[in-house]
Amino acid sequence: MTTDTATPDLSTAVEAAVEAYAGDPGFLIPMLQDLQADLGYVPAEAARHMADLLHVPLSQLYSVATFYKSLSLVPRGKHLITVCLGTVCYLKGAKEVAARIESQLEVGPRMTTKDGLFTFEPVNCLGMCGLAPVMVIDDDHFTEVRPGQVPDILARYSGKEN
Amino acid sequence: MMKLTIDGEEVEARDGDTVLDAARRAGAEIPELCAHPAVSPYGACRLCLVEVKRNGRTRMAASCCYPVSDGLTVLTKTEKVQRARRGVMELLLARAPESQALRELGASMGVDEPRFPTVTHAERDCILCGLCVNVCREVIGAAAISFAGRGVDRALAAPFLQSADACIGCGACAAVCPVGSIEIRWGDDEVEVPTFGAKVPAARCEECGTPIGSAPFRERVQGQLAAGLSHATELCPSCKQQHAAAGLSRANRGTASTLPASARPVPL
Numbered sequence: 001m002t003t004d005t006a007t008p009d010l011s012t013a014v015e016a017a018v019e020a021y022a023g024d025p026g027f028l029i030p031m032l033q034d035l036q037a038d039l040g041y042v043p044a045e046a047a048r049h050m051a052d053l054l055h056v057p058l059s060q061l062y063s064v065a066t067f068y069k070s071l072s073l074v075p076r077g078k079h080l081i082t083v084c085l086g087t088v089c090y091l092k093g094a095k096e097v098a099a100r101i102e103s104q105l106e107v108g109p110r111m112t113t114k115d116g117l118f119t120f121e122p123v124n125c126l127g128m129c130g131l132a133p134v135m136v137i138d139d140d141h142f143t144e145v146r147p148g149q150v151p152d153i154l155a156r157y158s159g160k161e162n
Numbered sequence: 163m164m165k166l167t168i169d170g171e172e173v174e175a176r177d178g179d180t181v182l183d184a185a186r187r188a189g190a191e192i193p194e195l196c197a198h199p200a201v202s203p204y205g206a207c208r209l210c211l212v213e214v215k216r217n218g219r220t221r222m223a224a225s226c227c228y229p230v231s232d233g234l235t236v237l238t239k240t241e242k243v244q245r246a247r248r249g250v251m252e253l254l255l256a257r258a259p260e261s262q263a264l265r266e267l268g269a270s271m272g273v274d275e276p277r278f279p280t281v282t283h284a285e286r287d288c289i290l291c292g293l294c295v296n297v298c299r300e301v302i303g304a305a306a307i308s309f310a311g312r313g314v315d316r317a318l319a320a321p322f323l324q325s326a327d328a329c330i331g332c333g334a335c336a337a338v339c340p341v342g343s344i345e346i347r348w349g350d351d352e353v354e355v356p357t358f359g360a361k362v363p364a365a366r367c368e369e370c371g372t373p374i375g376s377a378p379f380r381e382r383v384q385g386q387l388a389a390g391l392s393h394a395t396e397l398c399p400s401c402k403q404q405h406a407a408a409g410l411s412r413a414n415r416g417t418a419s420t421l422p423a424s425a426r427p428v429p430l
Contacts, residue, residue: 044322047321047322057299057305057306057308057328058321058327058328059295059299059305059306059307059308059320059321059326059328060305060308061321062308062310062319062321062322063308063309063310066310066311066312067309067311067312073322
């Protein structure tokens with residue numbers, strides 16, 4: 001079980017997110033989004049601290065944080081790989097693309113690589129069906145991706161380890 | 163007051179009533195799992211479907227959430243309604259195939275086995291009606307549990323799937339659960355709600371030491387009782403009776419002009 005006292009770093013991040021919206025619990029979702037952007041995920045201790053500050057039950061915060069896919073309760077990799085598995089992408093070979101990513105990085109859906117570099121997140125539509133299959137890494141979009149291109153694409157990010 | 167027609171009979175209803183309230187008063191039998199008088203309507207189980215006609219249009223509606231209005235026509239037992247309810251019951255049974263309460267209600271509606279695949283063992287016996295969440299938040303005020311996840315992952319859980327720290331062990335969740343899937347263990351030293359991983363110390367009768375429910379819940383109740391009534395939570399029922407009897411006999415012998423506080427009747 002986690003303690004109620006958040007570490008200083010987490011506390012600062014939580015307090016900044018809460019103060020940005022004047023502590024109004026109605027802004028719980030943007031607060032969590034800010035926290036996620038700041039820390040890369042929503043740690044349990046941070047969630048507890050936020051619930052305390054806002055006088056919102058921790059259960060409610062947990063419910064919100066697990067409802068939205070953009071919020072993560074576990075640490076994410078440095079780069080987020082999103083692959084569309086929607087109908088069109090699927091028919092045009094997205095499953096093979098996803099399989100290639102999974103085998104190369106040794107991850108499953110919604111998992112992070114051991115080196116913490118990549119998180120793999122299959123999604124159901126990215127709204128770019130005309131360019132299927134689509135994969136997105138961070139803010140870079142790759143369209144009409146073939147499984148054979150996967151190693152090259154991933155290599156561009158593997159090298160960017162600061 | 164307003165007038166509506168339920169199954170062909172004219173019925174009076176008050177502003178703020180739901181169709182379910184009015185129909186029940188009119189004697190209609192409507193199955194339902196998640197409508198609880200202590201908790202505001204949530205409309206999760208969808209078993210209380212009825213047909214409502216308004217301005218010439220008919221639609222299916224969950225009667226527990228549908229407010230009455232003047233001139234409304236409600237049909238509670240048409241073939242269409244019963245077919246829809248049976249469909250809902252099949253889906254519920256697929257979610258909670260082991261619940262005896264649900265199986266019995268299903269059988270009474272003519273549904274024995276759902277056509278749909280049933281859920282995995284770990285998720286069994288919860289229809290996700292949310293009654294436990296709502297009673298914990300609205301009535302008890304602890305808000306120890308909530309829905310978590312969504313879609314096929316949706317479940318009822320304590321925060322971070324750990325032990326529910328905010329739980330006071332009152333047992334309200336187990337009491338309202340319509341499919342009987344929340345377990346509560348009243349031990350000698352602890353009250354445990356294994357479903358949500360919560361454990362709280364047990365309260366004991368101050369005289370004989372018999373465990374009488376949860377200590378944090380007793381504290382909560384004591385805080386809400388009028389002054390001079392807190393003794394109502396201190397003793398077990400049998401010690402209360404003995405005190406009352408002793409007090410009465412003293413009063414009869416004239417040795418005490420008034421009953422001792424512990425023997426006064428307690429309004430419940």
